[in-house]
């Protein structure tokens with residue numbers, strides 16, 4: 001028992017000793033950084049994998065929450081969250097950290113493809129050289145209990161990639177990201193992790209938003225919001241877009257080191273995210289093929305998991321797609337209430353990133369990733385061909401993952417397309433609450449009435465619909481009959497969460513936080529980090545509930561216009 005429990009890091013000095021910045025040391029830094037005093041103005045970054053940037057701290061940081069679970073996993077003592085040095089660091093003040101910690105952070109450039117099309121327009125210089133981490137700054141790498149982690153502040157001020165924006169994140173979006181990220185982990189879906197959440201009452205920034213009780217799809221005014229910094233943690237923050245940036249430069253031979261820099265970032269990605277699966281001694285081309293296969297496995301499994309838990313990443317561009325195959329960027333996200341395959345919570349996102357289109361969006365990102373790898377195989381045509389074969393397998397792999405996921409959600413040994421298609425039709429026609437429906441189904445109901453609490457409309461007035469539901473339920477029951485009832489119900493409840501983080505739960509939590517009351521944020525954190533468990537009656541009444549009808553179509557609840 002003892003051997004497995006992590007070594008506890010009692011204080012900040014011990015944490016400092018464990019820092020180890022191999023990222024910064026192995027990769028190329030932007031050679032122009034030294035000519036720019038602070039690197040906080042938009043400018044083109046032509047080469048190098050990262051730019052050194054000092055974060056801009058938020059003044060008089062106010063603690064809102066930290067992840068107790070993740071502290072435990074890292075071996076962080078709870079005392080750390082009370083330490084002034086720790087609070088300073090994770091609210092952006094790193095100028096006086098003890099060595100070997102570094103007193104500068106780093107931001108990385110990345111490219112943008114939207115649904116597989118390369119974009120340059122979002123870069124202020126129209127070259128792509130000014131696009132990247134505009135407000136995310138990594139500040140620490142450390143090996144903790146044998147595992148390497150990168151710590152990144154979101155909302156820590158301007159970088160060369162800020163494009164003239166303020167480099168800040170507001171309290172609203174930071175509360176959403178902090179909670180959703182931890183929730184995702186507790187749903188057993190791979191994700192970057194939340195460490196801490198701090199706000200400041202001393203700085204406000206403006207964001208486009210809606211009037212109260214508005215139904216507008218477009219933002220109607222600018223509102224002032226307090227700033228905040230969340231720290232997220234992952235083995236790396238390499239995005240598909242980042243590999244693409246170097247892939248594009250190599251393809252166009254933009255400078256003499258371009259191909260070398262692509263190779264470096266790809267090998268680095270393998271080191272950081274795929275070292276277990278890909279042997280160090282293989283040749284470059286073999287590594288590239290394995291990377292393509294492994295990323296395919298992870299990405300397809302990730303998207304199947306998102307659908308399983310009702311999550312929609314409303315802006316699944318290549319720059320929001322982590323090359324390690326985990327969830328990244330909890331901005332324009334939503335957890336679905338009423339089932340609709342076209343659900344898209346973010347008004348800026350478009351239908352191509354809607355709920356059931358996520359597998360296709362993932363494929364587009366995957367193709368962008370593969371294109372970025374191709375320059376590395378120019379001199380090995382056989383490997384290039386093999387890579388293209390792997391690429392073409394994506395839809396099949398995705399299909400397999402999705403079908404397995406549906407089979408598990410329904411407690412079946414095997415996917416049954418007839419049963420599934422009829423269910424989807426019924427769910428759409430009846431307007432069911434996605435989470436409640438599958439959780440109630442996990443109780444193995446004997447009649448369709450037992451599922452009614454997940455229905456938004458009074459469907460049983462429609463005899464035809466009612467009889468179709470009964471037929472469906474009977475057919476489903478025939479399929480599951482072989483198993484022990486208790487065991488099956490238990491298994492289904494492990495994949496069908498009882499609690500998901502709905503927007504109308506988040507709204508009062510961040511609104512109260514804006515007033516200095518963090519009780520709801522902490523309550524939501526507690527509930528949503530145990531999403532599969534039965535919790536108290538009071539919690540059930542409050543959170544295991546359909547979206548109230550007044551909220552349908554309401555701006556800020558049913559859809560968001562600004563995720564930052």
Ligand SMILES: Nc1ncnc2c1ncn2[C@@H]1O[C@H](COP(=O)(O)OP(=O)(O)OP(=O)(O)O)[C@@H](O)[C@H]1O
Pocket residue numbers: 131132133134135136158161162163165166167168169315319320328329330331563564
């Ligand atoms: N307030 C801001 N100041 C500077 N840059 C910003 C700001 N908001 C967004 N950006 C940048 O705009 C780009 C697109 O934003 P997007 O909403 O996808 O990302 P994000 O939520 O900031 O960050 P991430 O993907 O790092 O979680 C990103 O490169 C991001 O860094």
Ligand SMILES: [Mg+2]
Pocket residue numbers: 319320329
């Ligand atoms: Mg983003």
